[in-house]
Amino acid sequence: MKFTCEKSILQEGISTAQKAVTGKSTMPILNGILIKAKNNEITLIGSDIDLSIETKIKAEIIEEGNIVIDARLFGEIIRKLPNDVVSINTIENNxxxxxxxxxxxTLIHMNGEDFPLLPSINENMIFSVPQRILRNMIKSTIFATAQDETRPILTGVLFEINNNNLNLVALDGYRLAVRSENLSTDNVISAVIPGKTLSEVSKILEEDDENVNITFTPNHILFNLGYTKIISRLLEGEFIRYNSIIPEEYNLKVIAKRGDLLHCIERASLMAKDGNTNLIKLSMEEENMIITSNSQLGMVREELNIILQGQSLQIAFNSKYLIDVLKIMEEEEIVMEFSSSVSPCVIRNKEINNCTYLVLPVRLLNS
Amino acid sequence: MKFTCEKSILQEGISTAQKAVTGKSTMPILNGILIKAKNNEITLIGSDIDLSIETKIKAEIIEEGNIVIDARLFGEIIRKLPNDVVSINTIENNxxxxxxxxxxxTLIHMNGEDFPLLPSINENMIFSVPQRILRNMIKSTIFATAQDETRPILTGVLFEINNNNLNLVALDGYRLAVRSENLSTDNVISAVIPGKTLSEVSKILEEDDENVNITFTPNHILFNLGYTKIISRLLEGEFIRYNSIIPEEYNLKVIAKRGDLLHCIERASLMAKDGNTNLIKLSMEEENMIITSNSQLGMVREELNIILQGQSLQIAFNSKYLIDVLKIMEEEEIVMEFSSSVSPCVIRNKEINNCTYLVLPVRLLNS
Known part of the structure; x- marks a missing residue:
C-alpha cells in the first residue's frame, strides 16, 4: 500500500473515524483504524461493533492495499505533522x-483482513433530514436518557416515524423529552438508538442544511452523510408507550419568559444543593411565580412575572430537571401546564409546537 | 452592617479574595470571606493562613460592620445575580x-471577630516591578518546582535580589529554571515563596505595566497591587546554591529555531510515551540535529537544521523536560550548550540574556 494525502484532510478523516474507537474493546484490532487505499480514495473505518464509522477522503493512490493502524497513535502523529503532503507506505516487518x-x-500495523466487516445495509428505503435539524433534535432529547443500565432500553433515544412525522423521544423515569419534525413519508418505523452512539453522531453532523440520509434495518440504523457513513446497532426491546404518559388536560397554564425563569431557578438551586436533593418550590398565584428553596446555610426567594390561566398551585421539583429543559429550549416564551402538586408538569414552546417536555414533581411530606 | 454595590464590582472582588480560600482548611471560618464595611469601602479578605488576599472595592456603606460568609456559596450567588445594584445587610439570627x-x-454568617488577623507588615522597604514582567517571570520558572514534598524547599521559587537584579529560580533535581530582570536597588534579599501561592499571585497580576510593590519580612512576602494585597508565608530553609550547578564551559554549542525544535521533539515524544520513559535521543553533527525515539509500536526520526560550534555529540533526554522549557521560552532562536552525554544541557535565548535553563540528560546503558 502506498499513497499521498494532504495532512489536514487526513487529520479530519481520522478524527471522524476515530469517534467509533473507544479504546476499551477486548478485540485489540478494534483499537485500530482500518485504512483502505483504492481508486484514488482512502477509506478510513473505526468500529466498536455497536458503532461503526466509515469516511472517505481524497488521496493519490500509488499502490492499493488494506491495513489497520493504532487509532490513537496514528491520530496524534498526523495531527502533529507540519501542514504539507503526507506519504504513507507499507515497508518490511509488518x-x-x-x-x-x-x-x-515507522509504525507496526495489523492486517486489514482481520478487521470485522461492517454490516451490509441495503439503502432502498431512505428518510432524509437536514443535518442541522437532526443535530438539534438529538441535542433536544439525549439529555433525558437514563444514565444507569437497570432498564437498558431507556439509555437510548426512540426514533419514531409515523403520520408524516419524525419524533425523537427519551425518558428516564423522572422526565420525558419529545422533539418532532415533519417528514414526508407513509412509512411507519420505531427503533431505539443507543444514547452513546447518538452523541458521537451529533458531533459529526454539520450545522448546515445538507441532508443526512437515514436507513433502518431490523438491527441497525445507517446515517449516510455522503462522504461519511455511520452505522449503529439498535437497542432490543419495546420502548415505553410514552404518549399515554403525557397528560392531555390541565388545571393551570402558565406562560413565562424562558430566560428569566431559567435564571431564577438557577439562583434558587444554589441553596438547594445541600444534601443533593436540589429541591425548589414553585408557588403560582395571580401574575407571579414565587420560587423558594432553603438549606442549613440560608434561604432564597425569587419572584417572576407570569401569565396564569386557571387555579393557583404550589409544587416542588428537583431543580436540575427543570434547568436541563429550560437550557435546551430555544423559544423566548414557554408554556407550562400543571394538574396538581403530584402530577407531572408539561413544558412546551409558546409558538412552535415541535417539542414536549414532561417533568415529575417531588412529593412533599406535607402535601 | 449594610451596603450597596454594583454586582460586577462585587463579583470581581470576591473572585480575587477567593483565590486564597482552599476549602480544605480545618478551621471552618477559613472557608469564608471576611467582609469589612467601613468608610465607603468594602474590604474582602480570604485566607488559608499560608496565603492571604485582601482586596478593596467601592461601595455605598449605610452601616459599618464585619462579617464572614461562606466563600463558595457567596461567590456563586453574586455571580448568578442580574447585572444591577446589590444590597447586603445583616438581619436577625446571625x-x-x-x-x-x-x-x-438570606445566608447564615460567621463573626468577623473570629477571622484570623493578617500578619502586619511594615512596608518601608519596597521593590517595584511591572505586573506584566513579574507574571512572566513566575510563568518562566514555576513549572520547574518539585511536585513532591520530599524536599519542601524545592516546591517553592527562590526570589533573589542582588547586584541590581531580581532572579526567580526553581529546580526539582532534574531541571533548573532561572529568570532575571534588572531592579535598581542595593539591597540583598533571598526568600523562597511556595509555588502554590505564586500560582495564585500570577492569576491576579494584570498583563500591564502597572507596578506591583513587593515587601519582604523574615517570614512573609507582601505583593501590593494598590487595591489588592497578597501576603504569603515564606518557605523555611536554605535554597540550593544553584549557581554552582550551572556549568560555565561547554564543548558543543548549538543554535536552533525554537519553534521547529519544539515541534520535532513533540513528534518524537509521541513514540516515547511507552513505559512513561519519554526517552528521546539527540544526535548533533555538522548542520543537523537528528532526533530519534522508538517503542514497541515503531520508531521516529526527525531532522532539524542547526548551527553547530564544537564537537559532535549524542545525548538522550526525557522529552518532557525539553518540551516544558521550549514552550515557555519566547525568542525565535535559542542556544544549547553541551559538555558531554552525561552532563547537563544549558539552554538560553540567543539574543536577550534574561533566562537560563538546565536539563539533566538520561544516561544510556551503552554510553
Missing amino acids: SIEILCQKSRF | SIEILCQKSRF
Whole structure:
C-alpha cells in the first residue's frame, strides 16, 4: 500500500473515524483504524461493533492495499505533522512508513483482513433530514436518557416515524423529552438508538442544511452523510408507550419568559444543593411565580412575572430537571401546564409546537 | 452592617479574595470571606493562613460592620445575580440578606471577630516591578518546582535580589529554571515563596505595566497591587546554591529555531510515551540535529537544521523536560550548550540574556 494525502484532510478523516474507537474493546484490532487505499480514495473505518464509522477522503493512490493502524497513535502523529503532503507506505516487518518533510515515522500495523466487516445495509428505503435539524433534535432529547443500565432500553433515544412525522423521544423515569419534525413519508418505523452512539453522531453532523440520509434495518440504523457513513446497532426491546404518559388536560397554564425563569431557578438551586436533593418550590398565584428553596446555610426567594390561566398551585421539583429543559429550549416564551402538586408538569414552546417536555414533581411530606 | 454595590464590582472582588480560600482548611471560618464595611469601602479578605488576599472595592456603606460568609456559596450567588445594584445587610439570627431586583437570599454568617488577623507588615522597604514582567517571570520558572514534598524547599521559587537584579529560580533535581530582570536597588534579599501561592499571585497580576510593590519580612512576602494585597508565608530553609550547578564551559554549542525544535521533539515524544520513559535521543553533527525515539509500536526520526560550534555529540533526554522549557521560552532562536552525554544541557535565548535553563540528560546503558 502506498499513497499521498494532504495532512489536514487526513487529520479530519481520522478524527471522524476515530469517534467509533473507544479504546476499551477486548478485540485489540478494534483499537485500530482500518485504512483502505483504492481508486484514488482512502477509506478510513473505526468500529466498536455497536458503532461503526466509515469516511472517505481524497488521496493519490500509488499502490492499493488494506491495513489497520493504532487509532490513537496514528491520530496524534498526523495531527502533529507540519501542514504539507503526507506519504504513507507499507515497508518490511509488518510496518508502515509515514513521511512528511523531514519527519519519518515507522509504525507496526495489523492486517486489514482481520478487521470485522461492517454490516451490509441495503439503502432502498431512505428518510432524509437536514443535518442541522437532526443535530438539534438529538441535542433536544439525549439529555433525558437514563444514565444507569437497570432498564437498558431507556439509555437510548426512540426514533419514531409515523403520520408524516419524525419524533425523537427519551425518558428516564423522572422526565420525558419529545422533539418532532415533519417528514414526508407513509412509512411507519420505531427503533431505539443507543444514547452513546447518538452523541458521537451529533458531533459529526454539520450545522448546515445538507441532508443526512437515514436507513433502518431490523438491527441497525445507517446515517449516510455522503462522504461519511455511520452505522449503529439498535437497542432490543419495546420502548415505553410514552404518549399515554403525557397528560392531555390541565388545571393551570402558565406562560413565562424562558430566560428569566431559567435564571431564577438557577439562583434558587444554589441553596438547594445541600444534601443533593436540589429541591425548589414553585408557588403560582395571580401574575407571579414565587420560587423558594432553603438549606442549613440560608434561604432564597425569587419572584417572576407570569401569565396564569386557571387555579393557583404550589409544587416542588428537583431543580436540575427543570434547568436541563429550560437550557435546551430555544423559544423566548414557554408554556407550562400543571394538574396538581403530584402530577407531572408539561413544558412546551409558546409558538412552535415541535417539542414536549414532561417533568415529575417531588412529593412533599406535607402535601 | 449594610451596603450597596454594583454586582460586577462585587463579583470581581470576591473572585480575587477567593483565590486564597482552599476549602480544605480545618478551621471552618477559613472557608469564608471576611467582609469589612467601613468608610465607603468594602474590604474582602480570604485566607488559608499560608496565603492571604485582601482586596478593596467601592461601595455605598449605610452601616459599618464585619462579617464572614461562606466563600463558595457567596461567590456563586453574586455571580448568578442580574447585572444591577446589590444590597447586603445583616438581619436577625446571625444572617445577612442579599437583595438584587426581585431576588432575595438570606445566608447564615460567621463573626468577623473570629477571622484570623493578617500578619502586619511594615512596608518601608519596597521593590517595584511591572505586573506584566513579574507574571512572566513566575510563568518562566514555576513549572520547574518539585511536585513532591520530599524536599519542601524545592516546591517553592527562590526570589533573589542582588547586584541590581531580581532572579526567580526553581529546580526539582532534574531541571533548573532561572529568570532575571534588572531592579535598581542595593539591597540583598533571598526568600523562597511556595509555588502554590505564586500560582495564585500570577492569576491576579494584570498583563500591564502597572507596578506591583513587593515587601519582604523574615517570614512573609507582601505583593501590593494598590487595591489588592497578597501576603504569603515564606518557605523555611536554605535554597540550593544553584549557581554552582550551572556549568560555565561547554564543548558543543548549538543554535536552533525554537519553534521547529519544539515541534520535532513533540513528534518524537509521541513514540516515547511507552513505559512513561519519554526517552528521546539527540544526535548533533555538522548542520543537523537528528532526533530519534522508538517503542514497541515503531520508531521516529526527525531532522532539524542547526548551527553547530564544537564537537559532535549524542545525548538522550526525557522529552518532557525539553518540551516544558521550549514552550515557555519566547525568542525565535535559542542556544544549547553541551559538555558531554552525561552532563547537563544549558539552554538560553540567543539574543536577550534574561533566562537560563538546565536539563539533566538520561544516561544510556551503552554510553
